[in-house]
Amino acid sequence: xxxxxxxxxxxxxxxxxVRLKQSDFDVDQFLALDRQxxxxxxxxxxxxxxxxxxxKRIGQAGKDKELRESLIAQGKQLAARLKELEPQLEALTEQxxxxxxxxxxxxxxxxxxxxxxxxxVPVRYWGEKPQFDFPLLDHYTLMQKLDLVxxxxxxxxxxxxxxxxxxxxxxxxxxxxxxxxxxxxAKGFTPLIVPAxxxxxxxxxxxxxxxxxxxxxxxxxxxxxxxxxxxVSITGMFxxxxxxxxxxxxxxxxxxxxxxxxxGTYGKDTRGVFRVHQFNKVEQYVICEASHEExxxxxxxxxxxxxxxxxxxxxxxxxxxVCTGDMGDGKVGMYDLECWVPxxxxxxxxxxxxxxxxWQARRVNIRYRDRDGKVKFxxxxxxxxxxSPRILIPLLENxxxxxxxxxxxxxxxxxxxxxxxxxxRR
RNA sequence: GGAGGGGUGGCAGAGCGGUCGAAUGCAGCCGUCUUGAAAACGGCCGGGCGAUGAGCCCCGGGGGUUCGAAUCCCCCCCCCUCCGCCA
Numbered sequence: 090x091x092x093x094x095x096x097x098x099x100x101x102x103x104x105x106x107v108r109l110k111q112s113d114f115d116v117d118q119f120l121a122l123d124r125q126x127x128x129x130x131x132x133x134x135x136x137x138x139x140x141x142x143x144x145k146r147i148g149q150a151g152k153d154k155e156l157r158e159s160l161i162a163q164g165k166q167l168a169a170r171l172k173e174l175e176p177q178l179e180a181l182t183e184q185x186x187x188x189x190x191x192x193x194x195x196x197x198x199x200x201x202x203x204x205x206x207x208x209x210v211p212v213r214y215w216g217e218k219p220q221f222d223f224p225l226l227d228h229y230t231l232m233q234k235l236d237l238v239x240x241x242x243x244x245x246x247x248x249x250x251x252x253x254x255x256x257x258x259x260x261x262x263x264x265x266x267x268x269x270x271x272x273x274x275a276k277g278f279t280p281l282i283v284p285a286x287x288x289x290x291x292x293x294x295x296x297x298x299x300x301x302x303x304x305x306x307x308x309x310x311x312x313x314x315x316x317x318x319x320x321v322s323i324t325g326m327f328x329x330x331x332x333x334x335x336x337x338x339x340x341x342x343x344x345x346x347x348x349x350x351x352x353g354t355y356g357k358d359t360r361g362v363f364r365v366h367q368f369n370k371v372e373q374y375v376i377c378e379a380s381h382e383e384x385x386x387x388x389x390x391x392x393x394x395x396x397x398x399x400x401x402x403x404x405x406x407x408x409x410x411v412c413t414g415d416m417g418d419g420k421v422g423m424y425d426l427e428c429w430v431p432x433x434x435x436x437x438x439x440x441x442x443x444x445x446x447x448w449q450a451r452r453v454n455i456r457y458r459d460r461d462g463k464v465k466f467x468x469x470x471x472x473x474x475x476x477s478p479r480i481l482i483p484l485l486e487n488x489x490x491x492x493x494x495x496x497x498x499x500x501x502x503x504x505x506x507x508x509x510x511x512x513x514r515r
Numbered sequence: 516g517g518a519g520g521g522g523u524g525g526c527a528g529a530g531c532g533g534u535c536g537a538a539u540g541c542a543g544c545c546g547u548c549u550u551g552a553a554a555a556c557g558g559c560c561g562g563g564c565g566a567u568g569a570g571c572c573c574c575g576g577g578g579g580u581u582c583g584a585a586u587c588c589c590c591c592c593c594c595c596u597c598c599g600c601c602a
Binding site for chain 2: 093130133134135137138140141143144145147148149157160161162163164165166167168288312331333456462464
């Protein structure tokens, strides 16, 4: 969400953002509505001022019956008039608010301009792609051979895009999550395990609603929904709070199960566990002071943190600077970390690192008092630490060996009781 | 799920339906005094819209009664205590 005043004063900048983000937001229509609201608001406030005056005088009138009655009569008139106008004002204001939620954030000038992920710009590569002198297997085949997954029975209980992780895969996933949580916590981030179900305001807050509502599972008969990322819950944690600059930055590494409908992806990534309805994720989250430099510093830090994890897992990857058309409404800038998937011969997204300036903070009303005592909206950022089972894909494929086993990277072994390879059970 | 109690400014805690955006205490800020600090004293001290003005709005959220609601009524949410259920 952008500041109303900013939109009024810089409509051209907003229009440019709309174009860059490929949004359909109509700035002129919005401003016209805004003028209507202002006009009506002025009328209503004038009436209320009169009403307040009269009420006050009624209170002061004491035993003067005649005066009282004439004032009460006037008050009644004003009340009647207000009863007409107030609902109108309320409706218009609500309409404006709903539109306000759709205004895109202004992307940073450093973000590549583009319309789809084709236009994302690689900024660096790490690791050497493995050369296989044997027929390489894709992750799903590997998992089947090693008896790590049961898709048929998963479908039986939960339908498509479900999975049962089995045997060493179950242990591996726990190990990965634990590993990621530990490593990021060691950097001073506070570990959190947050609710996977959250109220609507949390989703409005992080920007999931209203636009991505169709991707979210609603719980029947309740005002709660299943989160698609811990980001939603963590954003909601600080709703309506005014923090002190002294407690900033707040850095968290949060875990929770994540749920996504994946509506509109039928037929896409159907093999294996790449795109599933439920997964587990450890997420990095930062709340910092409202400074662009500070945001950018943390953005770089978060992506480096993720890179360290992937490096420790010995998976080749690249980082791409996500283009304006692919980054989503709320973001100022975004990196994706993409891991090398040998069976597909391409890099696939496993991590997503974004900064929002105060776009999210405005939506949930998270503020802080700066050194001068001024109240400002905070800046928020987030990045994946580890999302599983997706990370299993590059992990298993890159480390597969000629005999069909999979080497476990050293960094993970302490979490697996020292185990060095995944092998088919005899 | 059942019974009871409660949600007011950073915290604590008042608040007969009118002069309450709200007493008081603590914390915080500024000043006086002091070599300095503490104490004492004086002042300031919630947030939003708006131009640092006028005015308007906010006492968990939403409705209602009333000329007028923090105060009365209804619904919901959350917290606490007890009971039930339960990993």
